[in-house]
Amino acid sequence: MGRYRVAMDIGGTFTDVVTYDQETGTFAATKASTTPGDLSEGVLAGLDAVVDEPAGIDFLVHGTTQGLNAFLERRGVPVLLLGTAGVEDSYHIARGPRTRLYDLHYRKPTPLVPRRDVLGIGGRIAADGSELIPLDEDAVRKAAEKARQDGLKSIAVAFLFSYKNPAHELRTREILLEEIDDVTVSLSHEAAKEWREYERTSSAVVEAYTGPIVRKYLLDLEARLKDRSLRVPLHVMQSSGGILTAESARRRPLQTLLSGPVGGAIAGAELSRQTGRPHLIGIDMGGTSFDVSLIVDGEPDVSAEAQLEGLPMLMSVVNIHTVGAGGGSVAWAEAGGLRVGPRSAGARPGPACYGRGGTEPTVTDANLVLGRIDPNGFAGGQMTLDEGEAGKAVDALAEVFGMTTTAMAEGICDVANSKMAQAIRTITVSRGIEPRDSALVAFGGAGPMHAVFLARELGIAETVVPRFPGAFSAWGMLQTQIRQDYTEPYFFLDQDLDGADMAAQLIRMERDGIAALSHEGVESGARHASHSVDIRYEAQEYTLTVPLTGAGEPREEDFIDTIGRRFADLHKTRYGHANLGAPIEFVTLRTAAFGDLGRPEPQKWPAAEKPDFPHEIRTVVFDGEGRDTVVVRRDDLFVGHTFDGPAVVVEDTATAVVPPGYAVRVDEIGSLVIRGKETL
16 A cells, blocks of 8 residues: 555646645645646656655546647547438537627537538437437448548547437447547447437537547556556546546546546535535636636536537536636737736746746736735745746836836736636526625635635625645545446436336446446445436426435335425526426436545644744735735644734745735634635
8 A cells, every 4th residue: 555645637837736645644735837748747747746656656646638628729639420311410500599699700619520521321210219220331331431531530420319229329330440440439329328419419529539639648647657666546537526547537538528627626525524614616716717616515516518619518517617817817908908818828938927938918927016926935936936027028018008017917917806706707696696605715826816806806705715725626636536427318207207117227327337436446335326317397498407315216105296396496596486386307317426435534734822923024015005914924824823914825836815904814724714804
């Protein structure tokens, strides 16, 4: 058994690494520069900084942005799409809604597969799963010939009603593998065993487009780690908030697409459990993006589908709303107004203050000009920031607007804060959730720097800055479990539901999930499953996922009434109204199988021996005025310490800024709890 449990989170600018020493019960965190050309280099550099020998690692997990970056940058593998003849254009027809109603220039999202690379294949499965027309195997072989001639190494197969009967898709894969060497085949019923042809096809296409890149990355990283004597399997974070072994992730790479930012939501759930705060809003501000997640009643907010750049994917995913507002977001002038992001300076050249050739002002440069960042202690002292270059970049933009450098710097921060506050409203208010009922949890390298300003704008009373905020997502990855998700389309009106049959389906799905966990290295006593069902009112299009209690057969006479009330409550919360007693329709059964691989024990923070602590006084700008500000190292703060703003709390992975009018206390697990003085 190794000594360390290690988690790594790859961001746009830094790769965060958190280790838990099982002998001493302590955590440590560090950062390494992300290496965009070869992400493995940044991962290994971060690992070397905290662990002398990989052989001493007992558990290793990481979140990867390889697939997501390939998708966003449109540099995935060219795909050949095979659909049922006669309806093969469904992928390009897509859906009809105009998501920007008054935008005269609105266009549907650009598909990942051009129309010339879409082929119709003869054969037809009926809605009940019966075969109407046999598969045209000659057409499949001709498709294989086209793939060979055009050099297409990835093929997505999406036939009608394959979720009901996958025989044609399975046979198609057999033929393609016979005809073509070194080809990746993604089947829609494996990518997303759910109804809705367009969404299922899109899921298969995204997996085919990004999967080969993810597989290559994971194989390369596993090989490098093995060369360094790593003795345990590499685990990968899933979009659902669970983890998988890298071997399983290579088979289902779509599940890792959003694995990077999900760790923060899982960390938020653990923080909720440790502190007794049931409702949290997590904000993760890094160098490139700003991610918002929710903890509702102690659990991450999970959805059954996601959209990226307008393209849908059917998979369990933690709801995260992302905008281009990070520390590296570039400030610029447009039409007489100030804009911040979404373009980022990235890791190289980075903000002007990095001294790597960047000349455009960024949010990080603005904070440095305002005195809110320690130029000598940035990223744990790994970098020394150039205040002169930051001032020069901000001043150049200030001249455009006829402002002082300081006023321009505050303006950049204000615009970024406004953009981030709107992102929080998007995931809360628009879904019937009142932000003021939650605490704000700030993490990411830049999150604690802006969190209190966001809380003030949104009327949130309490801001929590956890330990290791800059590596909080990586810390969260150490708290999660193995997870396997299973779905089964199940269309029945409530009056037609056969409870025994539904129970049998759930038991079968649970049995499959529990069995699959054995291949993930989970001991039999550490496996369990949970169930839910997608329900809608009769004649509605969209569903809500309603949890089911227990795995057993729903024999109770009032089962329909109970599940109907539960659905009505969810509907009222989400949409503001419900129609209890109206006919409801069951659409999809869902089972999540979980495997516990152990987790670190919560580390209590030592109590303060005296009320005062080492600090210095520095001038920091707030509201256009330089103010005497307490500057303190996070390591010098212990349970019971309190102090008033203005203040700046400096640590290796982040900087927390406390404006005037706020007070800080350190809680039992070392978190900074920040509240307005009038609310104390």
